[in-house]
Amino acid sequence: MSADLETFYEVIRRQGITRRSFTKFCSLTAASLGLGAGAATEMAQALETKPRVPVIWMHGLECTCCSESFIRSAHPLVKDVILSMISLDYDDTIMAAAGHQAEAILQETREKYKGKYILAVEGNPPLNEGGMFCIDGGRPFVEKLKEMAEDAFAVIAWGACASWGCVQAAKPNPTQATPIDKVIKNKPIIKVPGCPPIAEVMTGVVTYVTTFGKLPELDRQGRPKMFYSQRIHDKCYRRPHFDAGQFVEEWDDEGAKKGHCLYKMGCKGPTTYNACSTVRWNGGVSFPIQSGHGCIGCSEEGFWDKGSFYDRLTGINVFGIEANADKVGATVAGVVAAGVAAHAAVTAVKRIVKKPENVG
């Protein structure tokens, strides 16, 4: 980053925030990211020497649920993210400017902050009809996306749309909606899947990049390990009921009222990698299973095309689990875990995902 950009620390000091509050902020952020005490010091140093990073947030084919989720962030508050942590110079959902005035910002950012801005992408480009199923400024969105990616420092793929394709890419994908890593080949891409992703996971990823100046450690599919390395099922508070063979058999039955396991109602928790059962949603209030509905697996690739949300997991059937799950037992849980792990490994091998290099 060049010296003419103001650092985050300078910005908040100018805004009347004390050194003490600043240190406290670093500790809290480090803690919320699940990092140790040393990280708080590292973060403080980073914030003192790095400027507010320009962020360009573009929208392709999507439903805006990712933006809506982002503004739900409880820690940090989104107003603090926007006013003090990043410089959200372009986001068609909230920006004051429109038309030419909006378009001008894209060009200016490319020139002024070449190689220094983060490109955050919500939604994806459709490739059919010359890209004109998504028109932006009279041109195909895909062209603008590639232009802006060209000079970005790193790219964030928000949600299931940008990461995997999501609902518009479900069969038969009539617009040929395409995940962004299929059209952006030469930049590191952080995938933050989910429909939408959890708010604090989104701000956690952004602040990680802006404070440490590097990408978080990613798994083979390009997802930050810190939030996506465990299954919902691994940390589900209803897991003991699964292990004890206590299941909801039909909606609103005794089991449902007692908070039993939703596996038989089609819950995809055992095959879904996300932070819902740990971070939870909307400031930690609840998550789908806690409110009585099974996980629909919305952070997994192609989750729309894996059968009904109410079908019991078929991936586990192969390992002979379904019959046993009705019976009970910790043994069963072990087999499920092994089965699912094997399934996941096979899936992972099928994908050729290059682990992005750390930059910055």
Next chain:
Amino acid sequence: MGIQTPNGFNLDNSGKRIVVDPVTRIEGHMRVEVNVDKDNVIRNAVSTGTMWRGIEVILKGRDPRDAWAFTERICGVCTGTHALTSVRAVENALDIKIPENANTIRNIMQLTLQVHDHVVHFYHLHALDWVDVVSALSADPKATSALAQSISSWPLSSPGYFKDLQTRLKKFVESGQLGPFKNGYWGHPAYKLPPEANLMAVAHYLEALDFQKDMVKIHTIYGGKNPHPNWLVGGVPCSINVDGVGAVGAINMERLNLVSSIIDRMVEFTEQVYLPDLQAIASFYKDWLYGGGLSSKSVMSYGDIPEHANDYTAASLKMPRGVILNGNLAEVLPIDLADPNQVQEFVTHSWYKYPDETKGLHPWDGVTEPNYVLGPKAKGTKTNIEALDEEAKYSWIKSPRWKGNAVEVGPLARYIIGYAQKKPEFKEPVDKLLTDLGVPVTALFSTLGRTAARALECQWAARQLRYFQDKLMASIKAGDTATANVDKWKPETWPKEVKGVGFTEAPRGALGHWIKIKDGKIDNYQAVVPTTWNGSPRDPKGGIGAFEASLLDTPMADPNQPLEIIRTLHSFDPCLACSTHVISEDGQEMAKVTVR
């Protein structure tokens, strides 16, 4: 060359053409082109939906019980309303009756959305059309405090509070990194607020941003997350258990208390912040009464918020239902969504193909075959549009019409219908606001009227939330905890072939889903959504939709700075992902763009 449309508007596209693309601070992608005369008054308007995703063909052949999740992803801003419409359509088709508690909880979910969506729209998508952020820097914090305290008892109103905020804002602006405020139309002559009102509004912009995240916790409690909470055909997925073993894993006393406390804060915020702000802002803009468009002529509302489970008649719906045509407020016409001659969609000016494009099709028989062509008078190329030809096809949005008429939908439509029906809970707040502002009832038919109706409705919805949460508590107290009916959960129990329709009033207006189910799978699915009504291109007879009508005759201070255009468009709260979800029947591959 001027022409008159059959719905009574004069169009003249001879003057200078102005293009706004992208239209920002909306959901999705949109373009608008207008022609202005020598005095910079808008004489022709062309509104274009510039995205197309196609959820409906994707739904074909799938399990109808899953449809809510797919259709919910039509829109993440009005999250949940498509899901609710979908489960209602499936229940209508299969004749499934839901328990009273499920109806009550669904109403609470829907009303929470109304309040959240209206607040976020007003402060975060619309306010910057009225509020000059830069002007707030020159406000006197003491005078701002006096202004705030004169209109509301909201406690965050001290001089020190506004001074701190102003300092933070000043330093933010001085940093040169303006973020979302960059390149705004600051200093534009169409901004009318004094610096103090601007500063107060900026403070509330930030407070609303903080509070909106708490409102949606009601969705999180009953639906597990927000955006995109979970729903269920036959009821709601959350079970109620307030006593004994396992209650901690269900809707229990702590959960109910949390909902209740959030509702109290929602009522407080709408009454002490949103409404006073609206009234204060309106008092400076009451001479700017452009943008009425179709609202003084034809409006429609399906109605919503059923008092009684499974009763979707006008008598049971707490939101008004009916159609007003040609400004005849004396007659509110009844709606039948199953009647093939009422709701119909046309594609004469849309990028789709019909066998006979002079005729419209009812959603149960809907056809959607894409046909992306530009008219002979368009400028540029197919992948670099400079100007569209509105005499040909020019939008990814279809043109729905009610008995052949273009109608406006949304909060203003609902309030006009409620007003015409002389319902006190809609008429009295409108009369009071008009009296306070000293404007006639015709002032309602304007951009400002649309914005005001949304604020009034927000307050109405917050109070209804209290009513329905109390109703839920009373029901639990009486021993009823049922939340789902599973009699027809299994597809084996379904008839071989059925069809149904479900409707809601989304924050943006009338929303309908039409479904055909065959052999346990979706055979056809069509959604006709609010922004399709409002943002529709012209119909075969040349009738224009609400967006286009609303822009006509508005003077622009500077055609290069389209503040007046976006102000009026934003008053509809456009949702383009919703309006352009429709899809090819066969999903055939079109010409591909080369991936470089």
